[in-house]
Amino acid sequence: MAYGNLHKLPKISDRLSYLYVEHARIDKEDQAIAINSDFGGTPVPCAGLALLMLGPGVSITHAAITTLADCGCLVAWVGEYGVRFYASGTGITRSANNIMKQARYWTDDRKHLQVVRMMYEMRFPDRLSPELSLQQIRGKEGVRVRDTYARLSTQYGVTMEKRDYDRKAWKNADPINKALSVANSCLYGLCHAAIVAAGYSPALGFVHIGKQLSFVYDIADLYKMETSVPAAFRTVASGVNDLEKRCRMACRDEFHQSNILKSIVADIHKLFDQDLSEFEDSDDYVNDPSAPGDLWNPNGEVSEGGLMYANAQQKEL
Numbered sequence: 001m002a003y004g005n006l007h008k009l010p011k012i013s014d015r016l017s018y019l020y021v022e023h024a025r026i027d028k029e030d031q032a033i034a035i036n037s038d039f040g041g042t043p044v045p046c047a048g049l050a051l052l053m054l055g056p057g058v059s060i061t062h063a064a065i066t067t068l069a070d071c072g073c074l075v076a077w078v079g080e081y082g083v084r085f086y087a088s089g090t091g092i093t094r095s096a097n098n099i100m101k102q103a104r105y106w107t108d109d110r111k112h113l114q115v116v117r118m119m120y121e122m123r124f125p126d127r128l129s130p131e132l133s134l135q136q137i138r139g140k141e142g143v144r145v146r147d148t149y150a151r152l153s154t155q156y157g158v159t160m161e162k163r164d165y166d167r168k169a170w171k172n173a174d175p176i177n178k179a180l181s182v183a184n185s186c187l188y189g190l191c192h193a194a195i196v197a198a199g200y201s202p203a204l205g206f207v208h209i210g211k212q213l214s215f216v217y218d219i220a221d222l223y224k225m226e227t228s229v230p231a232a233f234r235t236v237a238s239g240v241n242d243l244e245k246r247c248r249m250a251c252r253d254e255f256h257q258s259n260i261l262k263s264i265v266a267d268i269h270k271l272f273d274q275d276l277s278e279f280e281d282s283d284d285y286v287n288d289p290s291a292p293g294d295l296w297n298p299n300g301e302v303s304e305g306g307l308m309y310a311n312a313q314q315k316e317l
Contacts, residue, residue, distance in 0.1 A: 018049070018051035018052070018193070018255075019052050019053065020078075021052070021058055022054075022057050023056065023057035023058070025037070025058075025061075026058065026059070026060040027060075028061060028063035028064045031067065032045050032046055032047075033067055046073045047071040047073075049071075049073045050073065050074065050193045050261060051073065051074050051075075051193035052074070053078050053189055054076065055078055055079070065089070068089070072197065074088060074089060074192065074193040075088065076088040076089075076192065078189070099200055101272050102215075102272060105271075113134070115206045118270075118271055119207055119221070119222065120137045120141060120207075123144065149229075156233045156236070158233050158237050159176070163177065164177060175240045176236050179235050179243055179244075179247045180228075182248060183248075183250070183251050184220065184228050186228065186247075186248055186251040186255075187223065187255075188213070190260065190261065190264070191220045191223075192216045194264040194265050194268070197265075200215065201215060202214070202216045206218055219267070222267060223260060223263070226258070227251070227255065228251055228254070231247065231250040231253075232247060235247040235250045
């Protein structure tokens with residue numbers, strides 16, 4: 001697929017959510033990929049896929065990775081049941097405009113706090129009082145989360161004493177905590193794909209800080225109580241056999257029905273005072289992703305970069 005056709009690919013907000021694969025071989029097939037296992041082969045139109053999660057026992061060819069990258073599908077290598085994240089590929093955009101704006105908001109204390117408060121406000125139906133401190137807002141959020149768990153526990157008849165599990169002994173967790181971990185991991189992967197596709201950094205978090213996925217946790221928290229958490233409770237309520245697989249499928253259906261990808265991209269842009277239309281034409285390098293960027297100068301000015309420019313400057317000297 002030529003780079004010049006990248007703008008014709010489905011927008012990230014219009015794509016399917018994700019696909020999880022384990023114990024299979026992935027090859028290129030025409031302009032798509034094929035998942036091959038002992039049960040046969042399945043073609044996947046990756047241009048309409050946002051995220052491909054590769055679990056244990058997966059081998060993938062170089063040609064398949066190239067096809068996925070050309071189609072703007074984020075590839076993530078994850079652990080068993082998708083509950084550990086190891087690595088990821090690049091998203092569809094090659095422009096750094098959005099990540100630079102994110103960095104400016106992150107380093108400015110006033111703007112940083114503005115984003116944090118907006119993230120919390122997006123979780124409540126009514127606007128939060130500007131007189132509330134950050135600690136008070138976090139207290140309200142804690143109450144909202146506990147109330148949601150209690151309501152869903154009653155609604156689905158699933159007993160949940162508390163959100164608790166041992167990361168080193170995850171399989172020993174009770175069914176609802178196990179289902180919540182699987183469901184939230186699916187949501188994290190989807191948010192990660194949207195963040196990278198929109199040209200932001202998963203590491204520059206505002207509520208969460210210090211990890212390479214801090215911003216992923218920030219964005220996922222906006223939707224957990226309405227998407228992954230109810231899906232986990234519904235899955236456990238219908239039985240505990242094959243729990244992880246059924247939970248992933250329930251999340252896939254929930255994400256599709258709620259059209260969450262469109263919300264994620266729009267909400268991220270809103271945090272940084274820009275609307276979705278700015279993203280549609282924001283990639284300056286869609287025709288040539290290998291082109292070097294401009295050169296930085298003081299006072300916000302830029303100069304044309306690249307080999308030809310550098311040679312011209314040397315001749316002038």
